[in-house]
Amino acid sequence: MNDAHRSGCPINLSLEVFGDKWSLLILRDMIFGGRRHFRELLTRSEEGISSNILADRLKMLLDEGMITKTDDPSHKQKAIYSLTEKAIELLPIMAHLGSWGRKWLAASEELSIRAQLLEEGGPPLWEKFMAELRVEHLGAPANDPAGPSVRETLQAAYEEVVARQAMERAGA
Amino acid sequence: MNDAHRSGCPINLSLEVFGDKWSLLILRDMIFGGRRHFRELLTRSEEGISSNILADRLKMLLDEGMITKTDDPSHKQKAIYSLTEKAIELLPIMAHLGSWGRKWLAASEELSIRAQLLEEGGPPLWEKFMAELRVEHLGAPANDPAGPSVRETLQAAYEEVVARQAMERAGA
């Protein structure tokens, strides 16, 4: 962290922040999964992150200004992690990573549906999602009263695919 | 490489391919720097990659189908590395990484100018660049006869900034 940067290239500097196998997955789970607590991130991780790695990355993301940490009033030991604007603006990168991975790699159908919807929705949908994240994480004033949130829409699509898959397995 | 994937999430699968500190930098140097040979990638690396890491990553990128390797007719020991369509389609991600890094991190001016121009040009400019990369790396038919290539334009802008910086240092 204290070391000098390898270069002043913006791509390199970005990779110095989140160029590893876990950091973006933690942010993905906060953005798309709505995770706010250590335990949620730990036990509901699709990839099975271990607690030492999670703790280390959360500290790093905190140092880098990607997230903030506040006390949960409901429980003295509970911490609430929030995204900063800096992290919220990674959403377009997440969307592109999802599209690229869906196209070129063997992504599972149920975990690809979100990427597909984000790709179809394009930048306007990303902006709507980012606006919702600003309300949720930064306390921005809410002015989108009507309809389900983008996360809810994505989540519902995911569950629909899972339900259909269960039907197909049963019917086969 | 042979291990099972951690999950079928397209973002995770993408990170399993290039979620490290070097892979995207090598592809960046091929895309924006026009590097095609091992030695070029090694000695003209802004970040100073070491030869064992470079060799390892080139092999991995080869295995993953991100690049191909052919003999250079001019020299029996020279290899030419080419981007595949899979890698060329990372350009939008590179552009976003550059924009994000330029906005949120302490990127140097001369290495940010390319990111700025790519951001201003938007998806149409990315598509033009990708078309040029397909001509250069995939042997696609060239049908853009007029004007400088996108890489040339970006390179010229970089050199202009460097020249101006030298003037300012001299004049200060």
Added chain:
DNA sequence: AATATGTGATTGCAAATTGCAACTGGTTGC
């Protein structure tokens, strides 16, 4: 009051990865 469970981590340790520096075996240019 005692016990179980939930909380965000930390610790110990083995394995894997990284990164520096030197080196290899071969090709080409002078």
Added chain:
DNA sequence: GCAACCAGTTGCAATTTGCAATCACATATT
């Protein structure tokens, strides 16, 4: 013939990763 160039490889120390157990404390259950 000899220096320079080519794509790597090798040895080794330092760092990072990842699993499993554990910690100190807070709250819920009985």
